[in-house]
Amino acid sequence: VVVGPLAGGLSWSCDDDRVGYLRSPDSFLFFVDDRVSACEALVFYMANGCLDFESLSEEWGNIGREYCGRQFKFSADLDRDAISVEVLHMSGRKLLLQPQVDFSNMDSPRGKQLLHEEVKDHGIIFLPKSKSLAIPGMLLLCCAVICPCFRAKRKDPIVQTSLDKDLNLSKLVSPSDVSASTNKTPTTTHKVVPSPRFSLSPQPNKIGSLQLTINQVIKATQNFSPSLKLGEGGFGTVYKGVLHDGSVVAIKRAKKEHFATLRDEFSSEVELLAKIEHRSLVKLLGYTEKGKERIVITEYVPNGTLREHLDGLNGHILDFNQRLEIAIDVAHALTYLHLYAEKTIIHRDVKASNILLTESFRAKVSDFGFARAGPTEVDQTHISTKVKGTAGYLDPEYLRTYQLTPKSDVFSFGILLIEILSGRRPVEMKRCFEERITVRWAFNNFNGGRVSEVLDPKLHEDVNLEVVAKMLSLAFHCAAPTRANRPLMKEVGEQLWEIRKDFGRSLRSE
Numbered sequence: 250v251v252v253g254p255l256a257g258g259l260s261w262s263c264d265d266d267r268v269g270y271l272r273s274p275d276s277f278l279f280f281v282d283d284r285v286s287a288c289e290a291l292v293f294y295m296a297n298g299c300l301d302f303e304s305l306s307e308e309w310g311n312i313g314r315e316y317c318g319r320q321f322k323f324s325a326d327l328d329r330d331a332i333s334v335e336v337l338h339m340s341g342r343k344l345l346l347q348p349q350v351d352f353s354n355m356d357s358p359r360g361k362q363l364l365h366e367e368v369k370d371h372g373i374i375f376l377p378k379s380k381s382l383a384i385p386g387m388l389l390l391c392c393a394v395i396c397p398c399f400r401a402k403r404k405d406p407i408v409q410t411s412l413d414k415d416l417n418l419s420k421l422v423s424p425s426d427v428s429a430s431t432n433k434t435p436t437t438t439h440k441v442v443p444s445p446r447f448s449l450s451p452q453p454n455k456i457g458s459l460q461l462t463i464n465q466v467i468k469a470t471q472n473f474s475p476s477l478k479l480g481e482g483g484f485g486t487v488y489k490g491v492l493h494d495g496s497v498v499a500i501k502r503a504k505k506e507h508f509a510t511l512r513d514e515f516s517s518e519v520e521l522l523a524k525i526e527h528r529s530l531v532k533l534l535g536y537t538e539k540g541k542e543r544i545v546i547t548e549y550v551p552n553g554t555l556r557e558h559l560d561g562l563n564g565h566i567l568d569f570n571q572r573l574e575i576a577i578d579v580a581h582a583l584t585y586l587h588l589y590a591e592k593t594i595i596h597r598d599v600k601a602s603n604i605l606l607t608e609s610f611r612a613k614v615s616d617f618g619f620a621r622a623g624p625t626e627v628d629q630t631h632i633s634t635k636v637k638g639t640a641g642y643l644d645p646e647y648l649r650t651y652q653l654t655p656k657s658d659v660f661s662f663g664i665l666l667i668e669i670l671s672g673r674r675p676v677e678m679k680r681c682f683e684e685r686i687t688v689r690w691a692f693n694n695f696n697g698g699r700v701s702e703v704l705d706p707k708l709h710e711d712v713n714l715e716v717v718a719k720m721l722s723l724a725f726h727c728a729a730p731t732r733a734n735r736p737l738m739k740e741v742g743e744q745l746w747e748i749r750k751d752f753g754r755s756l757r758s759e
C-alpha cells in the first residue's frame with residue numbers, strides 16, 4: 250500500500266513496508282498509492298511505533314498538511330513519551346472534525362487510560378510511542394483495505410448468505426467452538442462486566458410465557474401452510490401463526506434435514522432470547538419441542554425487514570427521520586444485549602435483513618441463531634469461537650483471530666449504518682470496481698467532501714449534509730479495522746441521540 254521513498258523525501262521501515270514521506274517546515278506528506286488506505290496507513294504506522302519517533306523532535310511539533318481531505322496536526326510531547334495527531338477543522342465539516350476527547354488532563358485516570366489504550370477518536374488520535382503496542386504487522390492494514398474484497402471474493406455477497414453455511418469458508422472455522430479464553434491482547438482493553446440489572450431469567454423448565462403443544466402450533470399455522478409462510482432462513486422456515494385467542498405470532502420451524510447441526514443454534518437462540526426483554530428486540534414467547542420438531546415462537550413484527558424497505562419492496566421509501574430512528578433503535582437493542590442483559594450477549598449477525606419493522610417503522614432486532622454469550626469473567630477480554638455471521642458485515646479482526654467481543658457487533662452496526670444511509674448492500678458486485686465495497690466507496694466520497702453522493706437517491710428530501718456527515722463519520726468509526734478503535738455500542742447510541750438533536754435543529758432552522 251505504501252510506496253516510497255519520494256524523490257527528495259525520507260523513508261523508514263515498517264514491517265515489510267517502506268514508508269515514504271516528504272517534510273518541509275510546514276508540511277508532512279505521506280506517500281501512499283491508495284487514497285482510502287492512506288488514513289488507515291497513517292494510523293497503523295503510528296499505532297505500531299513505526300513513525301520515526303527518535304528523529305521526532307521539537308521541530309516536528311505543530312506541522313500539518315492537508316491529507317485525506319483532513320488536516321492532521323502532529324504534536325510531539327516528548328515529556329509524556331507520546332505523540333498526538335490532531336485532525337484540524339475543515340470548512341464545512343467543522344463539527345464533524347472537532348476533537349471529542351479532552352486530553353487536557355492526561356494525569357487523570359481517564360487520561361492515563363487513553364494513553365495506555367491507544368484510543369482513536371474522531372478528532373484526535375493519541376498514541377503512546379511504546380513499541381509494545383505492536384499489532385500483528387500488515388494484517389491490520391490488510392483488514393482495513395483488503396478485507397472487504399476478501400469477503401467478496403469468497404462469496405457472492407448479493408446472496409448475503411450466512412458464512413456458517415458457506416462451504417468456501419469452512420476453512421475459517423476454528424475447531425474450538427466454545428473455548429473461553431482469558432488471553433489478553435495488547436489491543437483488547439474494554440472489559441465487559443455484565444450487569445444483572447435487568448435479569449429476566451425464566452424458570453429453567455419453562456422457556457417463554459407461551460407454552461404451545463405441537464398440535465396447537467399445527468393449528469395456528471394451518472399445518473404450516475405456505476400461505477402463512479413469512480420467510481425462510483438458514484435454520485428454518487418462519488410462519489405467521491394465529492392463536493386461538495386471535496393473537497398473531499411468528500413461528501419458526503427448524504428444518505428437519507439440518508436438525509442435528511442446527512440443534513445448538515436453536516437452543517442458543519432460545520436460551521438467549523428467553524432472557525431478554527427490550528422494545529427493540531424481538532421477544533421470545535415460547536419454545537416447543539417434540540420428536541424432531543423444534544419450534545420457536547416469537548413476537549410477530551408485521552412490516553417486513555429493513556432490507557426490504559431499503560429496496561422499496563413494500564411500496565414505501567423510508568425517509569431520513571425514519572432511518573435515523575431505526576439506527577437508534579438498533580443501537581439501543583445492541584447496547585441492551587451488550588450491557589444490560591443477564592449475560593453479555595453478542596448478536597453476531599447484525600444486518601438489514603435481521604431488522605424487522607413495526608407498523609410505525611420502529612425497528613426490532615431479530616434472529617438470535619448465532620448469538621453467543623460474551624465474556625463473563627472480569628479479566629476476560631474475548632471469547633474464542635467459530636467465525637459466524639454474514640459476508641459483508643463481518644468484523645475483520647474476528648475473522649482473523651476468532652476472538653469475539655461485543656465490538657464485532659459494533660463493526661456490523663457501522664456497516665449497517667452506511668447501508669441505512671445509502672440504501673446499498675455492504676457489497677454490490679454488479680457495480681463498477683470502485684463502488685463494489687460500499688464502505689470503501691462511502692469513505693472515498695466522504696473524504697472527497699461528496700457526502701451527498703452517499704445518500705440514498707431514493708430519498709426525496711433535502712437532508713442537512715452536516716448531519717449526514719456525522720452519521721457517516723460515526724459509521725466509519727464503528728467499522729474501524731481494529732476493535733480497540735471502535736466505540737462501545739452505548740457510546741454509539743449516545744452519539745446518535747446527539748445527531749438526532751442536530752437533525753431536529755436543522756429542520757427547525759429551515
Ligand SMILES: Nc1ncnc2c1ncn2[C@@H]1O[C@H](COP(=O)(O)OP(=O)(O)OP(=O)(O)O)[C@@H](O)[C@H]1O
Pocket residue numbers: 411479480481482483484485486487499501531547548549550551553554598602603605615616618
Ligand atoms: N418475528 C417475525 N415477524 C415477522 N416476520 C418474521 C419474523 N421473524 C422472521 N420473519 C420473516 O422470516 C424471514 C426469515 O427469518 P429468519 O430469521 O429465519 O432468517 P433470515 O434472518 O432471513 O436468514 P438467516 O437466518 O439465514 O440469516 C425474515 O426475513 C422475515 O421476513
